[in-house]
Amino acid sequence: MNYKANLTVEPGPQTQLIKAGYDPDSQRGFISPPVVHGSTVLFPDARTMETHGQKYTYGTRGTPTTDALCDAINELEGAAGTILVPSGLAAVTVPLLAYLAPGDHALIVDSVYGNVRQFCDIMLARLGIEVDYYAPSLGAEIETLFKPNTRLVHTEVPGSNTFEIQDIPAIVAVAHSRGAIVMMDNTWATPLYFRPLDFGVDISIQASTKYPAGHADILFGTVSANVEHWPWLKEVNGLLGLCAAPDDAYQVLRGLRTLGIRLERHQKSALEIATWLEGRDDVERVLHPALPTFPGHDIWKRDFKGATGVFSFVLRVEREDQFKTKAQAFLDALSIFGLGYSWGGFASLALHVNLDERKVTPVPSEGPVLRLQVGLEDVDDLKADLERAFSAARVA
Incomplete structure (x- = not known):
């Protein structure tokens, strides 16, 4: 039964996360x-x-598990349909194809995202x-770059690494x-803090590896489309033979149930640390859209409902030949922050x-750019860890 049937008002985001794709009646009450x-x-x-006169015909065309996740993502995105793919990178490359x-x-x-650039430079060029x-600073001025054969614009907000x-x-x-x-690659904000399709975007992309799954243990991607572009996206995904593993789909669906409260913690902790970093003499600048000093903050405040846990800062150094040495000393001194790619986990x-x-x-040239994923640990412990890293960088 659709849980919205008995509601008189639109449910809040956390209620949606709990109930979207939720149908115990069809699964013997579980x-x-x-x-x-x-x-x-059979x-x-x-x-x-x-x-093909029954709902399920073959595993690549959907199962009750994948349908539950697609239903949930469709509701959160406001989408006509969603495909599930094995990685966040595939969630970008499939609609490009x-x-x-x-x-x-x-x-x-x-x-x-760097791997998308490589796909464009190598695979799209071959085609x-x-x-x-x-x-990324271009708004309406992007029209000057259009050609008669321009068919697609890919956006990523905030920008990868520099936000x-x-x-x-x-x-x-x-x-x-x-x-x-x-x-639009909307991995950073998720549909809780920005819904691309509501702003006229045709294709909304999430690397569900990150916040939706939330535990750094699977690779996954979702691609959601509006009514006009959904049929062809679905068709192409079928032609490519791509489908997501059932265990991974289940874990993303499970992760969605706690996404709201996890994002609240990520957001609060990251903003506290970003503000703390901004006041330090050994930090040149902080690249976090929710800071009033950040270029583009006014647009972020206009369009977004929140921020999440990933941002960068520029470490202040005296000479360019110190960039690598200082950055490595800083990172090597960390003990709570792990050194690793991706983000969105605990x-x-x-x-x-x-x-x-x-x-x-233009990219920051004053010092090395260090990206932080602020997890769910205690903020005071994270600050102490960063303090030790700053000390190590100073004497490197």
Whole structure:
């Protein structure tokens, strides 16, 4: 039974997270759906098999487990449909393959996730698709980069590692006036803090590896589409033969139930640490969209409902030849923050950001850029860990 049937007002976000994709009546009363492992599905007779006259026909086309997750994501995103893929990178590359063809031109934000850039530069180039990178600061001015064959604009907000905020409504207005599709990687904010489809974006992407799953133990991605673009996305995903593992789908669905309260903690702790860092003499600047001093803060405040736990800061150093040495000394002194890629799990992480691939966007040059994922540990302990790292960097 649809839980909304008896509600007189739209449920709040945490209620949605608990109830979306939730149907105990169809699973013998169990509060969580069973994990369905299966490829072959049996039909009651030859006619049903010939006409595909039943809901489930083969494992790659959906199971009760994957349907429950898709229903939940559709509700959270406000989407016509969602596909599940094995990684966050695949969640970007599949729609790029779906909506671009040889001879097309795509505009990709210069602050894009590095592996997406490699896919564009290597795989899209091999397919005869032209790619240009644009500065994330561009809003309506992006129109000057459009060509007669521009078919797609890819956005990522905030920008990977440097957290630039894009003016999504302005970009959408230009792109749609020129007949182009707009995609957005919304992994950082999740649909709780920003719903891309509500702002006119056509394709909303999440690396569910991160906050939705929340425990740093699976790889997963979701791609959600509006009514116009859902049928082709679904078709292409089927043609590519991509599907998500049932155990992973179950874990993402389980992670969704606590996403709201986890994000509240990530947000609060990260903002406290970002503010603390901003007041330090050994920090050149902090790259966090929720800080009033951050360029793009006004757009973030206008469009977003919150911030999450990932941001960067620029370590102050005296000379450029100290960048690597100081960064390594800082990272090596950390004990609570782990050194690792990805983010969105319960544990805090840190890494030295490499921005060498940027083509048109100015990057911080005052010192090394260090990215922090602020996890669920006690903030005082995290500050003490960072304090030890600053001390180590000073004497390096």
